[in-house]
Amino acid sequence: MPQQSYLEAIREGLREEMARDSAVTLLGEDVALGGPFGATRGLAKEFGENRVINTPISEGTVMGLATGAALLGFRPVVEVMFIDFITLAMDQLVNHAAKLHYMSGGQLRVPLTIRAQGGAGGSSGAHHSQSLEAWFIHVPGLKVVMPSTPSDAKGLLKAAIRDDNPVLFIEHRGLYSSRGDVPDGDRTVPIGLASVRRSGKDVTVLALSRMVDVAIEAAGELAGQGISVEVIDPRSLQPLDLETIVASVRKTNRLVVVHEAVETGGAGAEVAVRVQEAAFDYLDSPIIRVGAPFTPVPFSPVLEQQFVPGKDQVIRAVRKAVGRVNT
């Protein structure tokens, strides 16, 4: 199987969908030039600037414009350069894209994909580093996808573009250069299906986006301490594959939820309460969350390192879950 980086897989997914369907149109700041990370590099040359459209820095109107084009049959892919900027597009995304299908009694459809990258790392500061997925799982009508591998990035992006609903596709900048096997050919990954990334029997760790790698690293170390960890990547938060998560918890009887977003009001809280509703009798210890502290993302590299959850925090949480806090 060929190896690709996460970023290359995204570019390949876009390219294949654009070649497959002329309704697929990219919009965003600098996308015709490839964007700051190169996700759309070469696509304007291949498909023309009518389909890879550079926009002014007007996130709100670009989101609305893409929504309007989707209502009339286009399949726009909007790139929000940093997810922090999505705040400027909230009206169009939350009030229009998410709700028009429902408000029109099913007459209107919004086949819109929003690509946004987020996450901390590299001292990008509080306006270029956030993890905001929790806001969007609260909005009926939006799907929220967070791939952690190149293969899932490509397969889920292709599924998002073909979906008749608005899909927020959240990439992690820190994963762009990570490499992995990506199957050849026209393959989609269904939205709403979790992936068991490592099997184990003592504790389930549910991790999002870049935290999946952190959890797998922690699991490797914990194996050396005699603790067997199962790592699950939900891949999409909305819809959430509760079945796979609950099946794992019924086996391990313990759950740790890890995400880079601020812990308070984060997606982990939603997952935790849904798991305890579905599997309370199977839990042998309280569900533990690992997330960022309740602060903006700090600029200082020293503080940023403190802010982002790391392997040691995951290890501590797992050891606490199995009652081995001081051993």
Next chain:
Amino acid sequence: MHVVAMAVGFVVATGIVGGSIPLALGAALVCRERRKGQVSVVFFGDGAGQTGAFHESLNIASLWRLPVIFICENNGYAEFTPLSAHTPVAHLGEHAQTYHIPNVTLDGNDVLAVRKAVTEAVGRARSGEGPSFVECLTYRLRGHYEGDPAKYRELSEVADWKAKDPIRRFTTFLLEGKISSAEEMSNVRRHAQETVERAAEFALASPWPTADDLTRHVFAGE
């Protein structure tokens, strides 16, 4: 508000002031790329002229020469507040000038003047010359919402505008010019009345949604 009638090309009317303007740009982009001579038209009030969506949209529409026609129904009040308390710009067509969009400010209660301006705008849009802005100066003869006592305006002002009622003026024009007979005009009025009454009867006779409908159409394809 919330009206959708795709069968006649009416895409949507939103509850967010200014919110439909970017949507119209998206429709215009599709019209331009499909090359079937379609254009996009968006209606909004003077209150929308102070939103970011309005200014961003005028800029992009002009930059990309989108086939979109901005129709501003300037009725002098945004909700309860006169336009002069919201902006020092008396005529919102001035904003169109800033963004190099052909614009006209006209008597919005003059049916033929509006028709002429919009016909020209559609022609420009179809021939690839991009957007146009038509500011129609008008008034709302009733309040901002049904039951609004509208105490924020003088009764004399309302009376002045009632005298400029566009339907009455156009009827007089048709009758005085002997373009239509009194009988024809009365038929038109009756037909309109009956259409609305039938719609109301249909609505009242339609069943209420059931509990199952609550969660239908949250997502397409489910």
